[in-house]
Amino acid sequence: MAELRNIDLNLLVIFQHLLEDRNISAVARRLNLSQPAVSNALRRLRSVLGDELFVRTTHGMQPTPHAERLGGPVGEALALLSHTLDARHDFRAEESPRRFRIAMSDVGEIYFMPRLIEHCARHAPGVRMDSLHLSGADLRREMDAGRIDLAIGAFEGLGSGVMQRMLFRQGYATLFRRGHPTAHEGMSLKAFRAERHLVVSHAAPHGQVNQSLEKAGVALDAHFSVPHFSAVPHIVSATDLLATVPQKLADSVAAHFELGLLAPPLRVPALQTNLYWHRRFHRDSGNQWLRAITVDIFADAP
The missing domain is CATH 3.40.190.10 (Periplasmic binding protein-like II)
Structure with missing residues (x-):
């Protein structure tokens, strides 16, 4: 193990940013340094630590296993030092640039x-x-x-x-566009199943709503899907699809996108x-x- 006295703290800061950005140019811009300065710092670190640390690939500078192992402890040490130095004064929100x-x-x-x-x-x-x-x-x-x-x-x-x-x-609500020909509050489960739905496929930790839809007889693979919630109100406002989403999201977007809400006729565990x-x-x-x-x-x- 390299002696601590042989390691410049600034080298560890550059190491930490390389772990996050995986790109020498990006780190140079972030720290207001030249690319040669960052490359030179990496060479010094490689010499001191006896490891390549980062290897150039088509996906950027990928860390070696040794660099991955160092990442957590180095990041923790730098964060602790930063917070310790900042702790000389209490945080003042109205003045802070944090x-x-x-x-x-x-x-x-x-x-x-x-x-x-x-x-x-x-x-x-x-x-x-x-x-x-x-x-x-x-x-x-x-x-x-x-x-x-x-x-x-x-x-x-x-x-x-x-x-x-x-x-x-919170519970869940089903969104539909205002003027939808058949969707309405109080609709039966049979009518709900007969509608076309928009499913959020990567909905963790909201995956329980998809499980509830399937249990209620809505075959998810027969409907449309998006990976995330952010596109849902845009799509629902322009189609006749229904989308069952967390209640607070529904409340946030309904008025802006001119959407109606209904309580889905199925049981979904609260989130x-x-x-x-x-x-x-x-x-x-x-x-x-x-x-x-x-x-x-x-x-x-x-």
Whole structure:
């Protein structure tokens, strides 16, 4: 193992960005460095650590197994150091230029991001937020490394180091365009099955709605599908398809896209949406602020 005194901290910062971007030019732009400077830093790291670390492929600079193993600990160490240095002063939302990274699904972006952005515009004009689509082992690794400030949704297997709080529970609603010739509130299951449907195929953790549709006799492979929720209101507003989606998404898009809502004539388990953050940042004042505004804006009353 290389002695710590032989490693320049700046080299580890470049290593971390290479893990994220897999592209020397992108890292150079991100850090306001020249490409030769980033390439030289990579050469120095290779020499110190005794490994290629990144190999050029048609898909960019791919990390070696050794670089993958280093990624988590290095990211965690850099994040801890950054938060420690920032902790000299309490977080002041109205003055802070901090950028937060929040993991959420596409349906989460539609529901959460507009109101979070509006809150920042009013109360924290310098704060910025990035949303990311991560789940499973990828989300766990990024949270362990300190690269994700918050996750909002229904995630499992994040490990003992991640804390959580319930925001709300919700059911589902079926969207249809206003003027649809046959869709209406109170329609029977038989009539519902006879309609054409739009199915969200990659709906995790909302896959339970697809299971409920199948149990009710709606053959999913006989209908249209899209991989994500973001396209649903656009398609439903221009067709006679029905789409069964989370209630809060339906409420958010119905008026804007001139859509009607009906309670689907089938049983779908309620979906619970939680807030997740890493235990290491439980007392970080910026993270506390972000959690507090998310709860204040979105959480159901106790």
